[in-house]
Amino acid sequence: MSSHYESSYREPLVLGNKTYHDITEDIARPIEGKANKNWYIAFYISLAAMLWGFGCIFYTVGTGIGVWGLSKNIGWAWDITNFVWWVGIGHAGTLISAVLLLFRQKWRMAINRSAEAMTIFAVFQAGLFPIIHMGRPWNGYWVLPIPNQFGSLWVNFNSPLLWDVFAISTYLSVSLVFWWTGLLPDFAMIRDRAVKPFQKKIYALLSFGWSGRAKDWQRFEEVSLVLAGLATPLVLSVHTIVSMDFATSINPGWHSTIFPPYFVAGAIFSGFAMVQTLLGIMRKVTNMEAYITRLHVEYMNIVIILTGGIVAVAYATEFFIAWYTGSPYENYTYLSFGAEAGAYGWAFWSLLICNIFTPQLLWFKKIRRSFIWSFIISIVINIGMWFERFDIIAIVLSKGQLPSTWWRFEPTFVDVGIFIGTIGFFFVLFLLYARTFPVIAQAEVKTILKSSGEHYKKLREENNEH
Amino acid sequence: MSTNKVIHALYNDDDILMDAVKKVRAEHHHIEEVFCPFPVHGLDKAMGLAPTRLAITAFLYGITGLGVAVWLTWYTMIADWPQDIGGKPNFTWAANMPAFVPILFELTVFFAAHLMVITFYMRSRLWPFKEAENPDPRTTDDHFLMEVPVHGNEEELVALLQSTGAVEINVVETH
Numbered sequence: 001m002s003s004h005y006e007s008s009y010r011e012p013l014v015l016g017n018k019t020y021h022d023i024t025e026d027i028a029r030p031i032e033g034k035a036n037k038n039w040y041i042a043f044y045i046s047l048a049a050m051l052w053g054f055g056c057i058f059y060t061v062g063t064g065i066g067v068w069g070l071s072k073n074i075g076w077a078w079d080i081t082n083f084v085w086w087v088g089i090g091h092a093g094t095l096i097s098a099v100l101l102l103f104r105q106k107w108r109m110a111i112n113r114s115a116e117a118m119t120i121f122a123v124f125q126a127g128l129f130p131i132i133h134m135g136r137p138w139n140g141y142w143v144l145p146i147p148n149q150f151g152s153l154w155v156n157f158n159s160p161l162l163w164d165v166f167a168i169s170t171y172l173s174v175s176l177v178f179w180w181t182g183l184l185p186d187f188a189m190i191r192d193r194a195v196k197p198f199q200k201k202i203y204a205l206l207s208f209g210w211s212g213r214a215k216d217w218q219r220f221e222e223v224s225l226v227l228a229g230l231a232t233p234l235v236l237s238v239h240t241i242v243s244m245d246f247a248t249s250i251n252p253g254w255h256s257t258i259f260p261p262y263f264v265a266g267a268i269f270s271g272f273a274m275v276q277t278l279l280g281i282m283r284k285v286t287n288m289e290a291y292i293t294r295l296h297v298e299y300m301n302i303v304i305i306l307t308g309g310i311v312a313v314a315y316a317t318e319f320f321i322a323w324y325t326g327s328p329y330e331n332y333t334y335l336s337f338g339a340e341a342g343a344y345g346w347a348f349w350s351l352l353i354c355n356i357f358t359p360q361l362l363w364f365k366k367i368r369r370s371f372i373w374s375f376i377i378s379i380v381i382n383i384g385m386w387f388e389r390f391d392i393i394a395i396v397l398s399k400g401q402l403p404s405t406w407w408r409f410e411p412t413f414v415d416v417g418i419f420i421g422t423i424g425f426f427f428v429l430f431l432l433y434a435r436t437f438p439v440i441a442q443a444e445v446k447t448i449l450k451s452s453g454e455h456y457k458k459l460r461e462e463n464n465e466h
Numbered sequence: 467m468s469t470n471k472v473i474h475a476l477y478n479d480d481d482i483l484m485d486a487v488k489k490v491r492a493e494h495h496h497i498e499e500v501f502c503p504f505p506v507h508g509l510d511k512a513m514g515l516a517p518t519r520l521a522i523t524a525f526l527y528g529i530t531g532l533g534v535a536v537w538l539t540w541y542t543m544i545a546d547w548p549q550d551i552g553g554k555p556n557f558t559w560a561a562n563m564p565a566f567v568p569i570l571f572e573l574t575v576f577f578a579a580h581l582m583v584i585t586f587y588m589r590s591r592l593w594p595f596k597e598a599e600n601p602d603p604r605t606t607d608d609h610f611l612m613e614v615p616v617h618g619n620e621e622e623l624v625a626l627l628q629s630t631g632a633v634e635i636n637v638v639e640t641h
Contacts, residue, residue, distance in 0.1 A: 020478075020503065020608035145542055154542035158551055163568040170572045174579045181583060184592065185606070189503070192603035208587065209596025212605055216590045217505040219518045223586045226524045230579050233571075241568055443504040446608075450480075 005451070008461050012454035013107055015290040020446050027186070027442040028193055030286040035435055039285055046427035053421005056414045057132055065135045069412045073405045074397040078415040079129045080245075081389040082422060085270070086126035087168065087242055088263075088385060092271025093119025094175050094235050097182075098228035106452055107299050109444040110291040113186075114282055115275050116179040117437070121429040122274070123172045125422040130164070132418070160244040167241040171234055178227045181220070184210040186438035239267040246392065253322070253333025253396040262314035269307035269355075270385035272300050276378035278430065280371060282439060291440055294369045301368045304381065308359040311388075315356065332399035334391035343408055344395045351391050354384025470640050471616040472498060473623055474601055475632040476609050480506045483610040486630035487512045490614065493626060499613040501605040520589075524582040531577025532570055539566040601638070609633075 014023075035043075060067055070077060093115040100108035131137045142148065143165045145155050155162050187207035194200035210216070243263035246254040276297065283292040315335055322336035332338040339348045358380045367373045394409045433439070450456050477483040484506065490497055497513055510517075540559045543549070543566075548556045556562050587593060605611045612632075614623060620637060627635055 166572040208592040211600040446504040
């Protein structure tokens, strides 16, 4: 076992006396077994929310964007808030997978699959908003650079909104390919165990005939590494480009060079919070307690502290600049004295409490390593990050340069319904995934079992192999 | 019809498998294939497999993507329909290039990632409806299978493989 050396001071990443076969059994169980009552309750609630949201989308498309609470001044409010929020949530998945793979972080292996799935489902939700915001989604293909019925009228490659189209679709499709390729060996595992003929057929189809030859594994690892190398700058580019939707405008409060790094940090912050939330649920409903350990939760919380810190510095900078410029127009940006005391003061303080004050609790080791505290704090951060985007959009736009443009945004039931609907849709996809796909990359966990498994670490200690 | 015999030696530990592969190779026997449930690091070197060139293809595909993006932005924004957007006319591609950087980057990544993965699927012969070719279903669970062709040296090979710690040895006829 000398080839699997790891310091005995490092905590194990796989708990219990597990063998390779035990890992197979544990990961296959949620797929082969029946769902419990909790799963059905969660599923039906999500499904109801999803259907309600779809109803609101059909109402919007059928009647017009006027059914939202928008006006001439606040042309996007909840829709772009939700869009940026969902894209942000989609960030941790590829980050956990790609960046942590490049840094050879073993703790990613138990959680990367769920994180990647989260990315894809979150980007689906994000993609919905620009499409329905068009009002005429059947013309959505106009954003693609294809010759159309108007002669050679092309898309505008100078526009950040078009960069969005390219960034989001590249991110979605590359993440999808990364996720699916990683799933092949795990689908093959389910296929080879399947007893029911129908199940065997489905997983045979999904696994693309994966056989696990030495050469296949060699290529598989190379492909994973190169995809990680490509996806890492992609993660940074996507939210940088999303931030340019705002930053290339000339609105006070938006026209800001700090936006790209600040948005990226915020996205990773909210993405990790969502992974924390989902894994908290996942380890309970699929009995993955041995694989998603306190150590995983702690490491994710450390990333949350780091990115939360970057975000806090960005908030402070924005607040300072709003005051320091002395420009009256800067005084009703989302982080300014005007915002703090104005009509949206509650939103301003929600942002600070959720995103700056609450995550500081994670400095305490007891809280950082607690499943329940991590779960609660992660939900608070998710709410806070939604408020961040809401504040950027609604507060800034609510006070234009002319008093005649001042206007207070109130959402209609359709705005709320569509947002709730996307949350429902997201959880429907995630719950279906948890029952049909291997939720942990079992092949990868098997590679770290000997170095990081509790049983093997104990054995090495007993044999004095340090 | 000629038939060929191969030996399937099954192992249940990656370290034992690695030692076995080295030993079989040292005895100058050809290892046809090894099926593993997870990537065993160093196995490709021990088996004498050539390094994969997929990373090189990704680089070439990336260059192609960049070229397509340069052409697309030039053709649509400069050559075919130059537009005066916000008082900023499009005279040359070079003057507009900073605005095209996001598109150049995204298309480079898009081409590199997708075409590399397609190449991987084609080279490893993976596609939907493809039949799996691992001879034993345990090789996706916790067993490793080494396939060694027999050239009239069956007994010698079986004895050798047994000495390497195989948990099961099957002699199989292949067509």
